[in-house]
Amino acid sequence: MAKSNAIHVAVGVIENTDGAIFISRRHQHLHQGDKWEFPGGKVETDESVYDALCRELQEECNIQVTSATPFTVIQFDYPDKSVILDVWHVHSFTGTVHQREGQEWRWVDRSELEAYPFPEANTRIVDLLAK
Ligand SMILES: Nc1nc2c([nH]c(=O)n2[C@@H]2O[C@H](COP(=O)(O)OP(=O)(O)OP(=O)(O)O)[C@@H](O)[C@H]2O)c(=O)[nH]1
Numbered sequence: 001m002a003k004s005n006a007i008h009v010a011v012g013v014i015e016n017t018d019g020a021i022f023i024s025r026r027h028q029h030l031h032q033g034d035k036w037e038f039p040g041g042k043v044e045t046d047e048s049v050y051d052a053l054c055r056e057l058q059e060e061c062n063i064q065v066t067s068a069t070p071f072t073v074i075q076f077d078y079p080d081k082s083v084i085l086d087v088w089h090v091h092s093f094t095g096t097v098h099q100r101e102g103q104e105w106r107w108v109d110r111s112e113l114e115a116y117p118f119p120e121a122n123t124r125i126v127d128l129l130a131k
C-alpha cells in the first residue's frame with residue numbers, strides 16, 4: 001500500500017524516431033545520486049500528472065510533449081523516502097532534446113538499458129523496456 005507521505009513523481013520514457021530512449025545521470029549530491037534516470041520530477045499540488053510530466057520535460061530536456069501514454073506506476077520504499085513513479089511513454093514531442101540542468105545524458109537502445117545503474121525503483125521499468 002502506498003504510504004501517505006510518498007512523493008508522487010511524473011517520469012517520462014522519451015523515445016525518438018530511431019527507437020532510442022533518453023536517459024540522464026542524476027547529480028551526485030541528489031537522492032540516488034550518480035544513478036541514471038528517466039527525466040521527470042515531483043508533481044505539484046493541484047497539478048495533474050500529465051501537466052507535471054510536460055512541465056518537467058520542458059524544464060529538464062527542452063521539449064514540448066505532444067503525445068504520451070501511461071506506461072506503468074511503481075510504488076517503492078527507499079530507506080529514506082517513499083516514491084510513486086508515474087511513468088509515461090512519450091511518443092512524440094517538438095524541440096531538440098538536450099539536458100538543461102548540466103546532467104550527463106544520452107540516447108540508448110532498449111537493449112543497452114540494463115547496463116546502466118538505475119535507482120532500485122526503476123527495475124521494472126527497465127525490464128519492461130528491455131523485453
Ligand atoms: N526523475 C526521476 N526520479 C526518479 C527516478 N527513479 C527514482 O527513484 N526517482 C526518485 O524520484 C524522486 C523525485 O525525482 P526528482 O529528483 O527528479 O524530482 P525533481 O526533478 O522535482 O527535483 P527537485 O526537487 O530537485 O526540483 C527522487 O527521490 C528520485 O530519486 C527516475 O527514473 N527519474
Ligand SMILES: [Mg+2]
Nearest residue numbers: 039040041060
Ligand atoms: Mg527531476
